[in-house]
Amino acid sequence: MSTPTTRPRIRRPGRLAAEAAAFLIAAAVAFPLYWMVLSALKPAGEIQSTHARPWTLSPSLDSFRRVFEQQDFGRYFLNSLLVAGTVVLASALIAFLAATAVTRFRFRFRTTLLIMFLVAQMVPVEALTIPLFFLMRDFGQLNSLGSLILPHLAFSLPFAIWMLRGFVKAVPEALEEAAYIDGASRTRFLWQILFPLVFPGLVATSVFSFISTWNDFLFAKSFLISDTSQSTLPMALLVFFKPDENDWGGIMAASTVMTVPVLVFFVLVQRRLVSGLGGAVKD
Amino acid sequence: MTANTTVRKAPVSGAGGGTQARPPRRRPASPVRRSGWTPWLYLLPALVLLGGLLVYPIYQLGLISFLEYTQAQVSGGEPTTFQGFGNYATLFRDSQFWQVLLATVLFAAACVLATLSVGCALAVLLTRIRALPRLALMMAALGAWATPAITGSTVWVFLFDPDFGPVNKVLGLGDFSWTYGRYSAFALVLLEVLWCSFPFVMVTVYAGIRAIPTEVLEAASLDGASQWRIWRSVMAPMLRPILIVVTIQSIIWDFKVFTQIYVMTNGGGIAGQNLVLNVYAYQKAFASSQYSLGSAIGVVMLVILLAVTLVYLRLVRRQGEEL
Numbered sequence: 001m002s003t004p005t006t007r008p009r010i011r012r013p014g015r016l017a018a019e020a021a022a023f024l025i026a027a028a029v030a031f032p033l034y035w036m037v038l039s040a041l042k043p044a045g046e047i048q049s050t051h052a053r054p055w056t057l058s059p060s061l062d063s064f065r066r067v068f069e070q071q072d073f074g075r076y077f078l079n080s081l082l083v084a085g086t087v088v089l090a091s092a093l094i095a096f097l098a099a100t101a102v103t104r105f106r107f108r109f110r111t112t113l114l115i116m117f118l119v120a121q122m123v124p125v126e127a128l129t130i131p132l133f134f135l136m137r138d139f140g141q142l143n144s145l146g147s148l149i150l151p152h153l154a155f156s157l158p159f160a161i162w163m164l165r166g167f168v169k170a171v172p173e174a175l176e177e178a179a180y181i182d183g184a185s186r187t188r189f190l191w192q193i194l195f196p197l198v199f200p201g202l203v204a205t206s207v208f209s210f211i212s213t214w215n216d217f218l219f220a221k222s223f224l225i226s227d228t229s230q231s232t233l234p235m236a237l238l239v240f241f242k243p244d245e246n247d248w249g250g251i252m253a254a255s256t257v258m259t260v261p262v263l264v265f266f267v268l269v270q271r272r273l274v275s276g277l278g279g280a281v282k283d
Numbered sequence: 284m285t286a287n288t289t290v291r292k293a294p295v296s297g298a299g300g301g302t303q304a305r306p307p308r309r310r311p312a313s314p315v316r317r318s319g320w321t322p323w324l325y326l327l328p329a330l331v332l333l334g335g336l337l338v339y340p341i342y343q344l345g346l347i348s349f350l351e352y353t354q355a356q357v358s359g360g361e362p363t364t365f366q367g368f369g370n371y372a373t374l375f376r377d378s379q380f381w382q383v384l385l386a387t388v389l390f391a392a393a394c395v396l397a398t399l400s401v402g403c404a405l406a407v408l409l410t411r412i413r414a415l416p417r418l419a420l421m422m423a424a425l426g427a428w429a430t431p432a433i434t435g436s437t438v439w440v441f442l443f444d445p446d447f448g449p450v451n452k453v454l455g456l457g458d459f460s461w462t463y464g465r466y467s468a469f470a471l472v473l474l475e476v477l478w479c480s481f482p483f484v485m486v487t488v489y490a491g492i493r494a495i496p497t498e499v500l501e502a503a504s505l506d507g508a509s510q511w512r513i514w515r516s517v518m519a520p521m522l523r524p525i526l527i528v529v530t531i532q533s534i535i536w537d538f539k540v541f542t543q544i545y546v547m548t549n550g551g552g553i554a555g556q557n558l559v560l561n562v563y564a565y566q567k568a569f570a571s572s573q574y575s576l577g578s579a580i581g582v583v584m585l586v587i588l589l590a591v592t593l594v595y596l597r598l599v600r601r602q603g604e605e606l
Contacts, residue, residue: 015411022408022416029423032478033430035449036438048447094328101325113326115596120337122592124539126561127581130568131343132336134357154336157329186321215431217542222569234433238546248441255434266429 036259039252040064047249063253067240075229076236077257083145083232084213087152088206094153095160096168096202100194102161103168104176120158125151129222136223143227148219156209163208167201168194203269214262233258341585348578357574370579379555380563380580387538387559390469394537397477399530402484407514409489421486428482436546439475462548465556472543472557480536484529491525492518524599531595535588541565560584 039047041059067073102110102117132151133142141147171194179189217234224230237258240250348370355361374380405424409417427435443450445458461471495518503517519526541561548557551566558566560580568577 015413018408019412019416022412022420025405025408026416026419026423029420029427029478032435032438032442033426035442036434039441054449094332097325098329101322105322107322110322118596119589119592120333122535122588122595123337123341124535124561124581124584124588126539126541127564127584128337128340128344129565130347130574130578130581131340134343134347135336135340150332151336154332157333161329211429211431215433215542217433217545218565222565234431234542237433237437248444248447251437252441255437259430259434262429262431263426266425270425 033259036252036255039248040256042249044249047252063249064257066247067250067253067257072229072231073236073254073257076231076233079145079230080214080232080258081261083148083152083216084210086149087156087213088210090149091153091156091160091209092202092206095157095164095205096195096198098157098161099164099168099198100190103165104173117158117161121162125155126218129218132219133222141223143224143230145230147223148213148216148232151219152209152213152216156212159208160205163205164198164201167198171197207265207269210265211262214258344578344581344585347575348582350575352575352578354572357572366575370575374576374579374583379558383555383558383560383563384583386469386557387561390473390559391534391537391540394473394476394480394540395530395533397473398480398484398533398537401477402481402529403488403514403526405481405485406488406492407510407518409485410492424482424485427478428486430479432479432542433546435475435479436543439471439478440547443471463553465552468548468552468557472540472547475543475547476537476540480533484533487525487529488522491522495521527595527598531591534591538588538591539584 035054038054038056040063041061042056043058043060043062046053046056046058102114128151136142136147141150175193176189179193180186184193215234216232220232220235224232224235228235233254237251237254240247240254349366349368350356351364351366351369356363405420409420412420430438440462442448443461445451445460451457451459459467462468499517499521500513503513508516539561540559544551544557544559544562545565550570551558551562555563555566561584564577564580564584567573567580
């Protein structure tokens, strides 16, 4: 990233104040996450104490142990990972093909399709829970992970296609013509030239499908009604909520386990994400 | 417009692709890409999925909203009967529906306003500070962004817990329960929504500001423009396309907040005081088995968001963007 290192006009006394403010805001924004991890590590007595202290002198893994033992948490974790992983891979491939179609070809209804993809992003998928519930029931998919994979795959596509368009467009057409002149088939060009070039865009896009799938709560709650062995993390988390007697240590430990994979993913793709957003936003 | 062209260049570097000058794009299709069925072949998997899992359910949603559809029909005990606009009439006569609709609109508006102003202010702040504080703020924001809605909700409820939460301790509120009162509960949810959605606005607007040529900002500042004036008269107009995108995105996200309300207010608050349309539809359908009423609420949401989308498309089109 090429930041102009000298921004001479802005060198004012106000900058120190601005930087102090930035640190303060950063601390405030990070505080909930800090508190989550801290509370997960606190021994039981300290969490339920009315004198909450912002540190702990005797960190323990008891809450984590409780989470993984009492509930079938490891299994839920794998379920969540399986659902999100499948959606990310499948949606990246399908969206790549579709984005190529709408950027590298001119055909009838192309603009109509693009507008449809845009409108599709706006559809409140939550409103579709009811018909999807019946659809999944008719296909015998209730209580199975397929009932989460399929809708999330479909709903992640419009945005992914829309976002990938910029990346596909950025590959010069001259490259394509050169490939054909050199005798490459269309399939070969697609997978051996275009795909690697668009890969950073695919990564940026996959963050969004990963997050929306990983975070899903409504579909899991509605479609996985009776078979708890198919539960995903969000459902498992709610088990720790009990009327008037929340197991906060357990809740915070489970929350930590659920947040960490997303954080890792985010940090890994962070730089591509910013440039990827630049690509999506220009449209 | 300079802003547009610079912003357009951003993805080129992202795609790591060619730096050589692109030949002027030929409007009429070159023979290479006049290829009959190939684009449709590429589009096939996407279209099948979207048709089956998006278009068809929308049709179904509309259909169910015109039928009598309760537990009896679901289990197949009774035939479905056509109700016409009966479900909508029931809904519109229900004062709770109007109350929930109003609450949804106001709550979404407050969230959008808060998210946009905080996000933009911090984006500007990011451009005025050195690398280290910028990294700190960026990292904290990415952390909040990455946090799943459900864990964010649980953590915020815990932070504001009347017995064990640190916030009440620090503010000296004793055992004040945030989720008890209607407005304080909404305020709590709003804070959480703001926390997890301002980073998107901040990062996007910041990327947009960075694409503005420095000379323009320097010129403005040399002419003695204040920071606010620069934002108002230089940055905001140049960032217009980006601002439209983040505004529309925020409206859409905040209008259909579900998880936060559901988890933080325990399914819509005491006596449903914190219901928003999404949660309301869910409760109607899955808690009280009134699937047709739930579907009708879904249709209302769909229509409202479609209207927002149309406004968005008009704005984009007026800028002469090529699709």
